[in-house]
Amino acid sequence: xxxxLQGEMCELRHHLEAADCASAVCATVNWFTRAGEQALxxxxxxxxxxxxxxxxxxxxxLLARWCFPEEFDPLETKRTSLRNNxxxxxxxxxxxxxxxxxxxxxRAGIPRKVLCGFNMVDDLIFYVTSAKDFESLWxxxxxxxxxxxxxxxxxxxxALACLIDIINDPTKQGKVxxxxxxxxxxxxxxxxxxxxxxxxxxxxxxxxxxxxxxMGVEVHIHCPYRxxxxxxxxxxxxAKYLQFDNAQYRLISAYPGALNSPHKITVGFQTxxxxxxxxxxVSASQPGRSLFIGEHPVLNPQYRSWTNVQVLWQGQSxxxxxxxxxxxxxxPYPAVLVYYEVGGQQLNIVPADALAQQLATREKYDVxxxxxVGHRLGQAQMEQAIKKQLDELRRARIPIHVEISPSHNLAFxxxxxxxxxxxxxxxxxxxxxxxxxxxxxxGDTKVWDYNGxxxxxxxxxxxxxxxxxxxxxxxxxxxxxxxxELDWIYVHGNELDMAIWRKKPCELIDQLxxxxxxxxxxxxxxxxxxxxxxxxxxxPAPQLRQLINQRLAEGAALAVKGFWALLSFARELSKWAxxxxxxxxxxxxxxxxxxxxxxxxxxxxxxxxxxxWPDEAQYLHSTGAGDYSSAVVAAYVxx
Amino acid sequence: xxxxxFQERWSRMLQDxxxxxxxxxxxxxGQAYLNPAATxxxxxxxxxLKTKEIERPKLSTLLRDAVLxxxxxxxxxxxxxxxxxxxxxxxxxxxxxxxxxLSDSDSTVRLAVVQAFAVMGEANYLPDLLEVAQNDPxxxxxxxxxxxxxxxSKEAICDxxxxxxxxxxxxxxxxxxxxxxxxLEQIIKLDNSSYVAFLAQKARKRFGD
Numbered sequence: 001x002x003x004x005l006q007g008e009m010c011e012l013r014h015h016l017e018a019a020d021c022a023s024a025v026c027a028t029v030n031w032f033t034r035a036g037e038q039a040l041x042x043x044x045x046x047x048x049x050x051x052x053x054x055x056x057x058x059x060x061x062l063l064a065r066w067c068f069p070e071e072f073d074p075l076e077t078k079r080t081s082l083r084n085n086x087x088x089x090x091x092x093x094x095x096x097x098x099x100x101x102x103x104x105x106x107r108a109g110i111p112r113k114v115l116c117g118f119n120m121v122d123d124l125i126f127y128v129t130s131a132k133d134f135e136s137l138w139x140x141x142x143x144x145x146x147x148x149x150x151x152x153x154x155x156x157x158x159a160l161a162c163l164i165d166i167i168n169d170p171t172k173q174g175k176v177x178x179x180x181x182x183x184x185x186x187x188x189x190x191x192x193x194x195x196x197x198x199x200x201x202x203x204x205x206x207x208x209x210x211x212x213x214x215m216g217v218e219v220h221i222h223c224p225y226r227x228x229x230x231x232x233x234x235x236x237x238x239a240k241y242l243q244f245d246n247a248q249y250r251l252i253s254a255y256p257g258a259l260n261s262p263h264k265i266t267v268g269f270q271t272x273x274x275x276x277x278x279x280x281x282v283s284a285s286q287p288g289r290s291l292f293i294g295e296h297p298v299l300n301p302q303y304r305s306w307t308n309v310q311v312l313w314q315g316q317s318x319x320x321x322x323x324x325x326x327x328x329x330x331x332p333y334p335a336v337l338v339y340y341e342v343g344g345q346q347l348n349i350v351p352a353d354a355l356a357q358q359l360a361t362r363e364k365y366d367v368x369x370x371x372x373v374g375h376r377l378g379q380a381q382m383e384q385a386i387k388k389q390l391d392e393l394r395r396a397r398i399p400i401h402v403e404i405s406p407s408h409n410l411a412f413x414x415x416x417x418x419x420x421x422x423x424x425x426x427x428x429x430x431x432x433x434x435x436x437x438x439x440x441x442x443g444d445t446k447v448w449d450y451n452g453x454x455x456x457x458x459x460x461x462x463x464x465x466x467x468x469x470x471x472x473x474x475x476x477x478x479x480x481x482x483x484x485e486l487d488w489i490y491v492h493g494n495e496l497d498m499a500i501w502r503k504k505p506c507e508l509i510d511q512l513x514x515x516x517x518x519x520x521x522x523x524x525x526x527x528x529x530x531x532x533x534x535x536x537x538x539x540p541a542p543q544l545r546q547l548i549n550q551r552l553a554e555g556a557a558l559a560v561k562g563f564w565a566l567l568s569f570a571r572e573l574s575k576w577a578x579x580x581x582x583x584x585x586x587x588x589x590x591x592x593x594x595x596x597x598x599x600x601x602x603x604x605x606x607x608x609x610x611x612x613w614p615d616e617a618q619y620l621h622s623t624g625a626g627d628y629s630s631a632v633v634a635a636y637v638x639x
Numbered sequence: 640x641x642x643x644x645f646q647e648r649w650s651r652m653l654q655d656x657x658x659x660x661x662x663x664x665x666x667x668x669g670q671a672y673l674n675p676a677a678t679x680x681x682x683x684x685x686x687x688l689k690t691k692e693i694e695r696p697k698l699s700t701l702l703r704d705a706v707l708x709x710x711x712x713x714x715x716x717x718x719x720x721x722x723x724x725x726x727x728x729x730x731x732x733x734x735x736x737x738x739x740x741l742s743d744s745d746s747t748v749r750l751a752v753v754q755a756f757a758v759m760g761e762a763n764y765l766p767d768l769l770e771v772a773q774n775d776p777x778x779x780x781x782x783x784x785x786x787x788x789x790x791x792s793k794e795a796i797c798d799x800x801x802x803x804x805x806x807x808x809x810x811x812x813x814x815x816x817x818x819x820x821x822x823l824e825q826i827i828k829l830d831n832s833s834y835v836a837f838l839a840q841k842a843r844k845r846f847g848d
Contacts, residue, residue, distance in 0.1 A: 030670035081662070084724075
């Protein structure tokens with residue numbers, strides 16, 4: 001029996017309108033060229049008219065040349081022509097590709113088995129639909145005055161400032177990390193205010209497990225605490241919880257979860273627009289979402305019988321210090337395959353290395369989705385343990401996929417990937433979004449160091465004053481691919497998805513072989529469909545569902561931005577590759593437009609997929625859009 | 640009438656000995672239908688999807704004849720681009736020429752003609768589109784023909800169905816076809832492409848029983 005997510009994905013086939021889309025893209029190309037030429041011509045005329053009489057003519061001309069390009073730069077060039085029939089054929093071809101990917105999924109699913117760990121969170125989303133809602137919340141917060149917006153607010157004043165800032169400007173996509181006491185106050189205030197709320201299974205692993213199990217993939221989940229406060233019932237029927245003890249591992253039902261078990265909490269506020277609250281200068285003119293993220297698992301202190309934490313590893317015990325030493329609500333969160341023992345005053349955390357080896361040999365996962373492994377654990381033996389466990393997976397040819405975030409220690413990640421038993425093939429892949437890629441590779445980034453063993457400097461070039469183009473995104477991704485020595489990297493965008501793979505290593509890997517380009521392209525097409533459907537299915541607010549359905553009904557118009565991005569990138573990349581690698585510009589251009597991938601000799605390949613769907617991340621419950629994309633692509637490609 | 644400056648420029652370009660220049664003219668003519676502006680100063684983005692609400696530019700028959708000539712060019716790209724440029728005209732000579740191009744040996748040209756019919760969106764082309772949907776050797780062309788049928792409004796289809804009460808229709812080859820519904824049902828049953836069969840099912844819903 002199909003899940004609702006599977007059903008909705010199959011329904012998406014009805015929204016494909018190649019004929020309309022082709023007309024819209026042709027019109028856009030025409031408008032872009034003519035309006036662009038006209039705008040440039042007008043700007044130059046205004047400039048000269050204003051300057052005339054004030055400055056000498058030759059100086060006016062010189063200043064104009066500094067300010068404005070000589071000619072408007074249209075989308076097509078002499079070598080990469082853009083005829084209406086090219087656009088029509090290209091769009092027809094991509095619609096067929098997308099249909100085939102969706103249709104194949106509808107008929108056969110994607111029979112895969114994945115391991116998914118570690119971050120699972122109780123996502124509590126409160127809906128602020130009116131000024132009355134906001135006023136009630138403010139009242140329960142004690143009518144405090146807003147403080148200062150911070151990444152880590154330590155009091156409700158600062159937390160309120162964060163909330164107001166994001167309501168007023170949803171493009172800020174606010175994620176903030178309050179301390180546990182502040183988070184608890186915000187949560188209680190929202191509950192007392194009577195705001196409508198929903199709970200979801202969140203966290204990277206939670207989101208990945210959700211989307212894959214709902215797509216029919218067999219998912220084995222491990223997280224440190226199988227709390228009954230987590231929405232395990234959101235998972236599809238193919239999800240199981242992976243439990244360890246000192247003798248064996250077991251696959252058990254994830255639901256209902258263990259009572260009085262610690263868990264992480266995120267408190268989110270989803271704004272429905274159309275109201276304002278003048279006393280605090282709040283104006284909700286667009287849908288928005290702010291997230292107050294608890295960094296540590298918490299539990300009522302009455303359930304905690306221990307006072308300190310030790311790691312038992314390879315016959316020795318090691319103290320693990322952390323915020324739980326000073327705050328009895330807080331528990332440790334070991335992103336490792338572990339089990340626990342409580343002995344007197346000690347909480348013993350035991351990495352299950354031997355069991356990891358059994359798991360790797362018996363379960364033969366297609367991929368292990370382990371986002372958190374990029375974070376330093378702050379405990380040396382556990383870091384060694386995760387390295388050991390990941391190497392066991394890799395020895396069994398189980399690849400690891402990680403969704404990179406700027407808070408990851410990239411040198412530590414590189415350390416985890418090192419010493420592959422398969423030569424150049426590391427059996428690692430990664431995903432990230434363009435903003436994160438920019439943050440990691442621009443001038444503000446730091447040099448990462450792991451215990452002096454590995455240093456990694458991800459800086460490439462500073463971010464531009466204007467918005468970055470797709471070619472810059474590609475160059476940054478290619479650089480990071482090389483720095484980390486991943487087998488492939490995936491950058492999930494709002495308009496164009498792109499993936500780059502290292503050719504020689506991938507040819508050593510059975511799952512990839514010579515098919516990597518096609519697989520990556522099709523995976524990205526499937527992933528984006530899964531993202532929009534997950535956002536619909538997981539969003540109970542009727543006003544927001546209506547908004548997204550209205551957008552979907554626009555059909556062809558949605559895909560124009562995706563095809564524009566594809567045309568633009570194909571043109572830029574073909575020129576760049578022709579100059580740099582001496583490749584044939586036209587071949588690259590047409591391969592990207594029609595096939596969706598190009599292999600740059602023996603070095604690397606690049607695959608692309610235009611986004612066909614609306615990007616409404618800012619007003620749907622989509623804390624995990626990047627996690628969904630990464631999970632689907634990884635599961636599809638590595639299978 | 641679209642600005643004389645444009646039309647004269649296009650006419651000159653179509654006579655240029657350089658094929659690229661002729662192609663550029665055909666592209667611009669085609670795009671002018673989707674994004675009409677009398678002069679450069681009036682360029683605005685109106686949105687190609689709201690085709691029914693826009694007053695379409697009227698181009699001269701002289702220009703039409705120049706474009707029709709390109710429908711016989713040796714280069715299939717030229718023929719395809721010409722087909723997409725002919726969307727401005729609805730006279731018998733143009734439509735008959737487009738219909739003839741549905742038998743072009745090059746699938747790019749046939750796809751372009753189908754797209755031209757899609758842009759025009761009129762029920763008169765239904766028999767042609769159905770024939771292509773059923774018989775074209777290329778999957779993509781058959782699929783596109785079904786999508787083009789989706790661009791004809793339900794009201795226009797209803798009116799068209801009323802005008803052919805027997806349900807039988809004569810195609811350009813003079814052959815009598817079955818009712819559209821039956822043609823679509825045959826496609827659903829017999830086409831070996833799941834994409835084409837799916838689109839045929841979608842198109843089928845636009846017709847009465």
